[in-house]
Amino acid sequence: MKRFTSALLILLLTFSFFDFSAGAVDFTEEISAKSCILVDSATGKVLFEYNADEALPPASVTKIMTLLLVFEALDSGTIKLTDMVSVSEHAASMGGTQIYLEPGEQMSVDELIKSVVVSSANDAATALAEYVCGSESSFVAKMNERAKELGMNNTHFENTNGLDDTAEDHVTSARDIAVMSRELMTHKKIFDYTTIWMDTVRGGTFGLSNTNRLLRTYSGCTGLKTGSTAKAKFCISATAERNGLHLIAVIMGSPTRDERNELAAKLLDWGFANYAMFSDKDGALEDVAVTGGVKNNVSLKHEPFESIVEKSALSGVETIYDIPETLAAPIKEGEKVGTVTFKIGDNILGTADIVAAESVDKIGFLTLLPRILRWLICSPEI
Numbered sequence: 510m511k512r513f514t515s516a517l518l519i520l521l522l523t524f525s526f527f528d529f530s531a532g533a534v535d536f537t538e539e540i541s542a543k544s545c546i547l548v549d550s551a552t553g554k555v556l557f558e559y560n561a562d563e564a565l566p567p568a569s570v571t572k573i574m575t576l577l578l579v580f581e582a583l584d585s586g587t588i589k590l591t592d593m594v595s596v597s598e599h600a601a602s603m604g605g606t607q608i609y610l611e612p613g614e615q616m617s618v619d620e621l622i623k624s625v626v627v628s629s630a631n632d633a634a635t636a637l638a639e640y641v642c643g644s645e646s647s648f649v650a651k652m653n654e655r656a657k658e659l660g661m662n663n664t665h666f667e668n669t670n671g672l673d674d675t676a677e678d679h680v681t682s683a684r685d686i687a688v689m690s691r692e693l694m695t696h697k698k699i700f701d702y703t704t705i706w707m708d709t710v711r712g713g714t715f716g717l718s719n720t721n722r723l724l725r726t727y728s729g730c731t732g733l734k735t736g737s738t739a740k741a742k743f744c745i746s747a748t749a750e751r752n753g754l755h756l757i758a759v760i761m762g763s764p765t766r767d768e769r770n771e772l773a774a775k776l777l778d779w780g781f782a783n784y785a786m787f788s789d790k791d792g793a794l795e796d797v798a799v800t801g802g803v804k805n806n807v808s809l810k811h812e813p814f815e816s817i818v819e820k821s822a823l824s825g826v827e828t829i830y831d832i833p834e835t836l837a838a839p840i841k842e843g844e845k846v847g848t849v850t851f852k853i854g855d856n857i858l859g860t861a862d863i864v865a866a867e868s869v870d871k872i873g874f875l876t877l878l879p880r881i882l883r884w885l886i887c888s889p890e891i
Contacts, residue, residue, distance in 0.1 A: 543762030568736030703732025
């Protein structure tokens with residue numbers, strides 16, 4: 510019965526992914542984009558994919574990697590949001606979507622980031638890249654280096670912004686975009702920018718309007734980045750959060766903006782309808798006896814654990830503890846003493862370390878002597 514049910518679910522996923530009615534259609538006929546993928550941001554689990562490893566031009570979705578390097582520079586203290594950036598002639602010469610920076614104009618890192626995220630400004634992206642690494646070429650080299658570190662095997666960048674009129678091999682894949690999106694999302698500050706619908710720079714004199722319309726039309730949308738060129742068509746890395754579940758839907762090569770947004774919304778809808786986040790963050794456990802310690806027991810806890818599971822299986826998550834009956838002192842706080850395994854049936858979701866929640870020193874003579882004396886005094890006569 511279990512095998513039959515699993516097979517049925519696979520068939521439903523493959524042939525009627527977007528059709529929740531009885532009249533199912535071939536899934537591939539519903540996808541006009543060249544590739545797409547749906548990923549859980551917390552765990553990286555792929556919930557659905559279609560042609561997700563094909564290397565394709567990403568247009569301005571490129572800027573996810575640009576922003577990632579900028580935020581890593583912020584975290585390291587190399588740059589600050591309040592730093593003023595002097596715009597070079599090269600940065601000011603960028604075409605396409607821009608905020609029309611002038612050579613020599615100064616703008617803060619904060620406003621440049623806002624311009625990149627909200628309005629997808631190519632000139633602002635280049636100005637940030639030059640500020641971080643000294644030149645766009647050095648920054649692009651760092652982009653490719655970082656992509657390799659993240660395991661983005663179908664990615665090669667030639668610029669910081671995704672302009673591809675003259676680019677020969679500026680490509681990435683839907684899976685790789687999901688990877689760098691997840692990494693950027695670890696920098697929670699990014700959502701201060703990606704959730705902006707309208708804002709201004711230059712002291713309120715230049716308006717910005719977000720290119721991601723899902724912010725206004727999709728409940729729970731948190732970002733992340735859109736892109737479009739004649740070569741790349743319409744692309745997006747769309748993120749949304751509901752009930753503790755934060756999903757990433759990547760679409761590449763969609764014929765129109767509306768089809769791109771519709772497909773992203775359908776992927777996200779399907780993910781939220783069928784999956785939930787199992788979380789065990791408290792981790793408190795019963796005390797375990799200690800031998801040879803200044804205390805007779807030690808309190809334990811396990812590291813926080815979470816995993817995305819199908820909603821229908823959420824109530825069936827089983828926890829299996831592997832803990833010794835006794836522990837020998839000395840024990841250090843945070844020391845691993847066992848493991849807890851989370852599973853559904855025969856499927857193991859993962860494990861978490863069980864650690865000591867406190868330290869227990871080994872008992873010494875000066876500590877042991879008073880105990881012996883108390884025992885002798887308080888013991889009944891034999």
